[in-house]
Amino acid sequence: MPPVSSSAKSVATRNDVARLAGVSTAVVSYVLNGSKRVSPQTAAKVHDAVAMLGYRPNQAARALRLGSPEMLGIVVPDATNAFFADLTHEVELAAEERGLALLTANADRSPERERRLVEKFVTRRVDGMLLSSTLAVPDARALVPGDVPFVLMNQFDDMPGVNTIGVNLFEGARLGVEHLASHGHRTVGLVSGITAGGDLDPREAGWRAAIEQQGLEPGPIVREPFTKPGGYAAGRWLIETNTLPRAMFVSSDQMAVGLLLALHESNIRVPDDVAIVSFDGTRDGEYSWPPLTSVSQPVRLMARAAVAVLVDGAPETSKQLFAPALVRRVSCGCGDHHRVSP
Amino acid sequence: MPPVSSSAKSVATRNDVARLAGVSTAVVSYVLNGSKRVSPQTAAKVHDAVAMLGYRPNQAARALRLGSPEMLGIVVPDATNAFFADLTHEVELAAEERGLALLTANADRSPERERRLVEKFVTRRVDGMLLSSTLAVPDARALVPGDVPFVLMNQFDDMPGVNTIGVNLFEGARLGVEHLASHGHRTVGLVSGITAGGDLDPREAGWRAAIEQQGLEPGPIVREPFTKPGGYAAGRWLIETNTLPRAMFVSSDQMAVGLLLALHESNIRVPDDVAIVSFDGTRDGEYSWPPLTSVSQPVRLMARAAVAVLVDGAPETSKQLFAPALVRRVSCGCGDHHRVSP
Numbered sequence: 300m301p302p303v304s305s306s307a308k309s310v311a312t313r314n315d316v317a318r319l320a321g322v323s324t325a326v327v328s329y330v331l332n333g334s335k336r337v338s339p340q341t342a343a344k345v346h347d348a349v350a351m352l353g354y355r356p357n358q359a360a361r362a363l364r365l366g367s368p369e370m371l372g373i374v375v376p377d378a379t380n381a382f383f384a385d386l387t388h389e390v391e392l393a394a395e396e397r398g399l400a401l402l403t404a405n406a407d408r409s410p411e412r413e414r415r416l417v418e419k420f421v422t423r424r425v426d427g428m429l430l431s432s433t434l435a436v437p438d439a440r441a442l443v444p445g446d447v448p449f450v451l452m453n454q455f456d457d458m459p460g461v462n463t464i465g466v467n468l469f470e471g472a473r474l475g476v477e478h479l480a481s482h483g484h485r486t487v488g489l490v491s492g493i494t495a496g497g498d499l500d501p502r503e504a505g506w507r508a509a510i511e512q513q514g515l516e517p518g519p520i521v522r523e524p525f526t527k528p529g530g531y532a533a534g535r536w537l538i539e540t541n542t543l544p545r546a547m548f549v550s551s552d553q554m555a556v557g558l559l560l561a562l563h564e565s566n567i568r569v570p571d572d573v574a575i576v577s578f579d580g581t582r583d584g585e586y587s588w589p590p591l592t593s594v595s596q597p598v599r600l601m602a603r604a605a606v607a608v609l610v611d612g613a614p615e616t617s618k619q620l621f622a623p624a625l626v627r628r629v630s631c632g633c634g635d636h637h638r639v640s641p
Numbered sequence: 642m643p644p645v646s647s648s649a650k651s652v653a654t655r656n657d658v659a660r661l662a663g664v665s666t667a668v669v670s671y672v673l674n675g676s677k678r679v680s681p682q683t684a685a686k687v688h689d690a691v692a693m694l695g696y697r698p699n700q701a702a703r704a705l706r707l708g709s710p711e712m713l714g715i716v717v718p719d720a721t722n723a724f725f726a727d728l729t730h731e732v733e734l735a736a737e738e739r740g741l742a743l744l745t746a747n748a749d750r751s752p753e754r755e756r757r758l759v760e761k762f763v764t765r766r767v768d769g770m771l772l773s774s775t776l777a778v779p780d781a782r783a784l785v786p787g788d789v790p791f792v793l794m795n796q797f798d799d800m801p802g803v804n805t806i807g808v809n810l811f812e813g814a815r816l817g818v819e820h821l822a823s824h825g826h827r828t829v830g831l832v833s834g835i836t837a838g839g840d841l842d843p844r845e846a847g848w849r850a851a852i853e854q855q856g857l858e859p860g861p862i863v864r865e866p867f868t869k870p871g872g873y874a875a876g877r878w879l880i881e882t883n884t885l886p887r888a889m890f891v892s893s894d895q896m897a898v899g900l901l902l903a904l905h906e907s908n909i910r911v912p913d914d915v916a917i918v919s920f921d922g923t924r925d926g927e928y929s930w931p932p933l934t935s936v937s938q939p940v941r942l943m944a945r946a947a948v949a950v951l952v953d954g955a956p957e958t959s960k961q962l963f964a965p966a967l968v969r970r971v972s973c974g975c976g977d978h979h980r981v982s983p
Contacts, residue, residue, distance in 0.1 A: 370744075370765075378729070378730050378733075379723065379726050379727060379730060379924065381721065384720060384721050384726050385721060387720070387745075388720050388721060388747050391720075391745070391746065391747060400744055400761065400762075400765055401744070401746075402743070402745075403729075403733070403743070403744075404733065404742075404743075405733060420742075423712075423742055527924065527927075527928045556928050557928060559928075559930060560928050560930060563930045563931075582721065582869065583925075585869075586869045586898050586901075587929075588902060588905045588929075588930045590902070
């Protein structure tokens with residue numbers, strides 16, 4: 300699956316940095332590589348120019364020149380979420396193919412903790428950083444020095460000056476709601492995750508677009524954290540307020556697993572009483588009961604793309620948005636998963 | 642929960658290494674710290690003596706002397722298993738408290754891959770290593786140079802010359818089977834994981850001991866990989882051969898989740914038709930349907946103990962065996978988890 304869209308921005312070159320700092324391009328290299336001593340004043344001018352222009356030297360060339368053992372770092376918001384466990388593992392494999400090791404860190408959904416972890420990675424001089432951030436993007440960008448290549452994962456929106464990799468969340472939610480409509484449902488609710496910075500999750504816009512395009516009724520919207528307890532809380536709320544619709548789109552497999560527990564506890568059958576389509580396509584949804592029909596993210600392709608951007612360098616700021624795919628299992632009402640008992 | 646047992650062996654000192662290599666203790670330090678150049682012949686003699694004696698210098702002192710940024714490495718057999726995801730995260734937190742970063746790697750249950758990963762960590766000069774190994778222990782020991790502190794996690798047996806941390810698997814299985822007996826079951830089967838090197842899993846001995854002590858009938862034993870597909874295969878086999886007993890002890894939550902899927906597919910009810918107690922106490926079992934009664938491992942305590950051994954050094958070879966605890970949920974027949982629907 301190739302990236303379905305990509306946008307390009309012109310980015311700063313070493314010449315631009317030299318011009319702004321008022322030094323030669325050789326001096327820029329000395330400062331960024333630590334290959335010759337320059338005065339602190341000159342170094343400060345170069346660092347300021349790098350930061351102002353968002354300049355990033357070509358990583359492969361830099362690593363070769365230094366001959367150092369290379370190491371990438373990744374910070375995920377929740378390492379115990381199956382999606383991030385998969386993503387981390389795929390990044391590890393992609394890094395390994397390039398002879399790179401991977402430092403991992405878990406922000407536990409705390410922006411404060413993420414900030415500290417990124418600072419630590421910088422201190423440890425990782426050769427490239429992947430953030431799947433709980434931070435607002437400008438905050439993340441400000442934390443990483445201009446000469447450390449970095450990629451924002453799980454990123455849907457345009458981010459000038461930042462390399463991003465993500466899946467088309469809007470399209471994925473649209474796919475999921477359309478599939479529920481194909482089963483004859485006319486009202487579809489939404490269990491949505493609470494996002495960093497309180498921005499509207501693009502899955503919510505995709506859900507709404509499909510509702511309108513298909514002439515459906517919007518069901519209730521519940522917003523909870525992107526976790527199993529979050530999904531469970533959403534389920535309890537829908538049951539207690541007696542607002543549970545006949546079909547729900549759930550923005551993550553983790554939340555759907557929690558929702559299933561709440562439904563089971565109240566003897567509500569899936570898909571007979573409520574049909575569910577969720578998002579992520581993790582193994583958690585393959586082994587839940589019933590197995591979840593889910594909009595799957597191409598984790599391996601995204602991981603490889605991220606490592607490629609860090610190692611090979613992006614010729615310009617790049618946005619890679621991958622296409623999701625619907626995996627049909629049982630929770631939507633497709634097929635009868637029950638086998639005949641011997 | 643303190644370690645429930647610990648055994649001590651006398652280990653080699655720097656004096657022993659110096660004597661065997663025929664050099665002074667200062668030369669041993671030069672070689673191990675890289676603090677002065679010595680001839681390749683002398684260095685080889687020291688390294689041979691270190692390997693023969695299994696000598697490990699005190700890590701904290703070594704790191705201080707070098708003043709290097711410190712980094713631990715962990716290799717787990719399956720990073721997508723919730724137990725190892727938890728363990729890795731707890732080790733990360735414990736390491737962070739000591740100002741250490743953590744390199745992680747996933748052996749994907751391949752001894753060949755694990756061997757390569759350990760070698761890479763050694764090349765990268767990690768300051769300490771945690772293995773939760775798929776390798777036979779002597780192989781693992783041989784891979785790690787004598788001057789790199791290492792801890793074997795998930796280790797139950799005595800391993801002379803190696804620091805080990807584990808949970809009492811035998812006792813855990815006994816607890817689980819006894820609990821099923823307390824629900825009135827007289828026949829209890831076993832779903833067991835296939836272990837590295839084909840050794841008998843101590844949980845199998847614990848299951849058997851409880852069967853004998855309680856005067857129960859042993860049910861069928863099925864051995865499959867420690868994964869969700871492995872548990873699913875075990876369930877299919879028990880159903881197809883019509884040998885499914887009324888109660889099962891399952892050696893991991895992952896396998897129990899797979900088993901549940903096979904049972905659901907055949908409309909077999911848990912705990913009404915089959916009662917289940919599993920092992921690990923992960924979040925996967927908290928959100929499965931029904932929620933799993935499981936013998937829980939004290940992951941946080943084990944992670945802290947492992948980091949303490951690596952950083953503070955063990956005064957002698959140490960074996961720390963932690964006590965497991967039964968977490969009662971629904972799959973065993975305890976309570977009625979169904980809430981009243983409003």
